[in-house]
Amino acid sequence: xxxxxxxxxxxxxxxxxxxxxxxxxxxxxxxxxxxxxxxxxxxxxxxxxxxxxxxxxxxxxxxxxxxxxxxxxxxxxxxxxxxxxxxxxxxxxxxxxxxxxxxxxxxxxxxxxxxxxxxxxxxxxxxxxxxxxxxxxxxxxxxxxxxxxxxxxxxxxxxxxxxxxxxxxxxxxxxxxxxxxxxxxxxxxxxxxxxxxxxxxxxxxxxxxxxxxxxxxxxxxxxxxxxxxxxxxxxxxxxxxxxxxxxxxxxxxxxxxxxxxxxxxxxxxxxxxxxxxxxxxxxxxxxxxxxxxxxxxxxxxxxxxxxxxxxxxxxxxxx
Amino acid sequence: xxxxxxxxxxxxxxxxxxxxxxxxxxxxxxxxxxxxxxxxxxxxxxxxxxxxxxxxxxxxxxxxxxxxxxxxxxxxxxxxxxxxxxxxxxxxxxxxxxxxxxxxxxxxxxxxxxxxxxxxxxxxxxxxxxxxxxxxxxxxxxxxxxxxxxxxxxxxxxxxxxxxxxxxxxxxxxxxxxxxxxxxxxxxxxxxxxxxxxxxxxxxxxxxxxxxxxxxxxxxxxxxxxxxxxxxxxxxxxxxxxxxxxxxxxxxxxxxxxxxxxxxxxxxxxxxxxxxxxxxx
Numbered sequence: 001x002x003x004x005x006x007x008x009x010x011x012x013x014x015x016x017x018x019x020x021x022x023x024x025x026x027x028x029x030x031x032x033x034x035x036x037x038x039x040x041x042x043x044x045x046x047x048x049x050x051x052x053x054x055x056x057x058x059x060x061x062x063x064x065x066x067x068x069x070x071x072x073x074x075x076x077x078x079x080x081x082x083x084x085x086x087x088x089x090x091x092x093x094x095x096x097x098x099x100x101x102x103x104x105x106x107x108x109x110x111x112x113x114x115x116x117x118x119x120x121x122x123x124x125x126x127x128x129x130x131x132x133x134x135x136x137x138x139x140x141x142x143x144x145x146x147x148x149x150x151x152x153x154x155x156x157x158x159x160x161x162x163x164x165x166x167x168x169x170x171x172x173x174x175x176x177x178x179x180x181x182x183x184x185x186x187x188x189x190x191x192x193x194x195x196x197x198x199x200x201x202x203x204x205x206x207x208x209x210x211x212x213x214x215x216x217x218x219x220x221x222x223x224x225x226x227x228x229x230x231x232x233x234x235x236x237x238x239x240x241x242x243x244x245x246x247x248x249x250x251x252x253x254x255x256x257x258x259x260x261x262x263x264x265x266x267x268x269x270x271x272x273x274x275x276x277x278x279x280x281x282x283x284x285x286x287x288x289x290x291x292x293x294x295x296x297x298x299x300x301x302x303x304x305x306x307x308x309x310x311x312x313x314x315x316x317x318x319x
Numbered sequence: 320x321x322x323x324x325x326x327x328x329x330x331x332x333x334x335x336x337x338x339x340x341x342x343x344x345x346x347x348x349x350x351x352x353x354x355x356x357x358x359x360x361x362x363x364x365x366x367x368x369x370x371x372x373x374x375x376x377x378x379x380x381x382x383x384x385x386x387x388x389x390x391x392x393x394x395x396x397x398x399x400x401x402x403x404x405x406x407x408x409x410x411x412x413x414x415x416x417x418x419x420x421x422x423x424x425x426x427x428x429x430x431x432x433x434x435x436x437x438x439x440x441x442x443x444x445x446x447x448x449x450x451x452x453x454x455x456x457x458x459x460x461x462x463x464x465x466x467x468x469x470x471x472x473x474x475x476x477x478x479x480x481x482x483x484x485x486x487x488x489x490x491x492x493x494x495x496x497x498x499x500x501x502x503x504x505x506x507x508x509x510x511x512x513x514x515x516x517x518x519x520x521x522x523x524x525x526x527x528x529x530x531x532x533x534x535x536x537x538x539x540x541x542x543x544x545x546x547x548x549x550x551x552x553x554x555x556x557x558x559x560x561x562x563x564x565x566x567x568x569x570x571x572x573x574x575x576x577x578x579x580x581x582x583x584x585x586x587x588x589x590x591x592x593x594x595x596x597x598x599x600x
Contacts, residue, residue, distance in 0.1 A: 034503050037424035044430065047415035047474050050407075054449065054471045055437050061448035121338050132338070134584055136345055141583050143532040145550040146572035150348045153355060153565050159363070161351065161370050199345070249439075256441030259534040263554060277443040277535075284447045285539060294447045301444060308439050312432065 065294035072288035083295035093296065096267075096274035099186065100300075103261075103275055104254045107193040112247060114194065115201025120231075122202065123209045133203070140199040148263040151192045155179050155264075182272030185265050189273060193260055197250055204246045208239035241318055248311045255307075256300055276300045352576070355569035356380050363565055380566035381574075389544050390571060393552035397575075400462050400548060401530040404469035408526050409519060411470065412477025417507060417515075419478065420485035421493075431482065438475035442535045445471075450539050464540035465548075469530045476529070477522040484518030485511065524586050528579045549575040 033039050066083055070076025087093045122133055139147060154161050155178035166172045179185045212235055220230045236243075258277035261267065267274035267282060274282070276299055284293020355363065357376040362368050384390045418424075419431045449468060458464040492514070493506045501509065512519075537551045544556055553571035557564045 040418040040422040043414040043418035047411040058448040142576035256443040
């Protein structure tokens with residue numbers, strides 16, 4: 001992995017001549033800052049302050065809200081686990097729970113497989129490679145809301161381009177209501193998520209592939225390994241670490257997704273495509289039940305925790 | 320890099336056709352934005368006409384967007400918010416990243432882990448209580464509501480990226496300067512920071528696109544039309560009830576995508592390095 005940092009490392013000239021101004025006698029503050037732990041405290045203060053006020057405090061507040069009956073406009077009272085009891089008896093919540101897992105696992109699976117295919121294709125020499133690689137990342141770069149709006153228009157009940165093509169080719173005789181049915185809409189959501197997230201996989205896996213020493217492939221080929229065996233036995237084990245990290249990152253993002261689903265279906269039709277994020281928004285912002293909403297978004301946390309702990313453990317182990 | 324053996328036909332089937340499909344599928348929605356934004360309404364809302372091209376391109380939708388909506392205002396808001404929050408995050412991230420990578424103190428490893436964890440905390444988990452915090456500070460419906468909350472995901476990212484970057488800069492360079500009489504801070508500001516410029520640039524580009532694209536916090540914290548950012552404005556103000564104004568919507572989507580695409584295309588190499596660097600952790 002050490003060579004991987006080469007773009008960064010090569011930017012650093014090894015020998016530099018730096019003009020250092022004449023040393024002045026440091027003042028009291030200056031002397032204090034010579035101590036590394038004092039300086040560290042000063043340097044870390046701005047970052048830690050913002051994170052404490054806008055992450056740590058809201059996190060604690062979120063836990064309090066989740067066990068209160070707070071609604072917009074009046075203070076809440078402690079209600080224990082009442083909100084969670086309500087959630088477990090709420091069919092929409094249970095559906096959202098299930099949807100979140102289905103969405104995360106299916107989308108991540110396809111992003112990995114297609115991203116790997118894309119990375120293997122991009123790992124060849126061909127003309128316009130730079131342009132192709134750059135344009136591949138576009139779905140991941142542009143604001144998700146805006147590209148999802150384009151998809152929504154492509155899935156339009158009346159003017160869907162997919163329907164136009166299928167009707168004109170003669171595959172179907174009546175229009176498909178892409179977002180009109182819970183299961184089909186879920187499929188569309190996964191499709192758009194894969195479209196948006198696949199480039200991230202492709203580019204990161206490509207970076208991983210480029211670290212694989214071609215000599216290993218040649219050696220395996222001389223030993224009679226076919227292309228599939230070379231991929232499975234040589235390439236894959238070597239890029240497994242980077243692959244795992246991408247998968248975990250992507251799983252967290254997909255699990256906590258909000259915007260793509262909110263824009264494309266708003267949880268509909270008939271609340272059948274809600275995930276934790278959109279349903280929490282629906283309850284907290286639309287129905288003004290902040291406590292109930294907070295308990296829904298807090299339900300994300302256990303899964304998140306498992307992934308984070310696993311990731312930390314893995315990073316520490318590979319260090 | 321694979322070397323090609325075999326016939327051109329085999330190469331077409333195993334390489335050119337899959338690559339073409341991949342690029343086509345990737346870019347089609349963008350083509351759709353472009354074509355929709357220049358087709359006149361009569362053509363857009365016709366089930367008969369071929370939707371793939373137009374013989375009567377028009378700028379009506381762009382005119383609508385600029386004259387009848389607050390799009391220019393949203394664009395300005397987005398630029399302002401993204402720039403300031405990126406600035407704040409880079410400042411905090413640079414200092415924190417340096418401290419965690421270079422300074423010896425007892426709390427460095429746990430703090431590093433903590434910042435990594437905050438990087439993984441998604442906005443979905445925090446937006447409800449955060450709304451309360453924003454209201455308490457009287458920031459609701461002002462640009463500062465998002466300028467101060469975006470750093471919650473930008474600072475951990477910048478810190479993490481720059482921490483990795485500082486570790487690639489040889490320590491000896493700073494030590495030489497110290498021997499020549501530079502103070503601890505001088506060594507940091509005049510030696511290490513200038514060498515970290517490529518890393519700062521990567522972090523900055525990345526942070527800028529992240530805040531340009533952010534949706535949930537902006538949706539929750541900004542409510543009046545003149546305060547909105549492009550993603551929120553296009554999404555909420557161009558849909559009236561159940562009526563979608565698809566022409567202006569796609570024109571807005573296109574214009575809202577172009578700046579990040581441009582920023583990114585100028586710095587694509589930096590971007591890829593940042594991306595993989597960040598993933599490597």
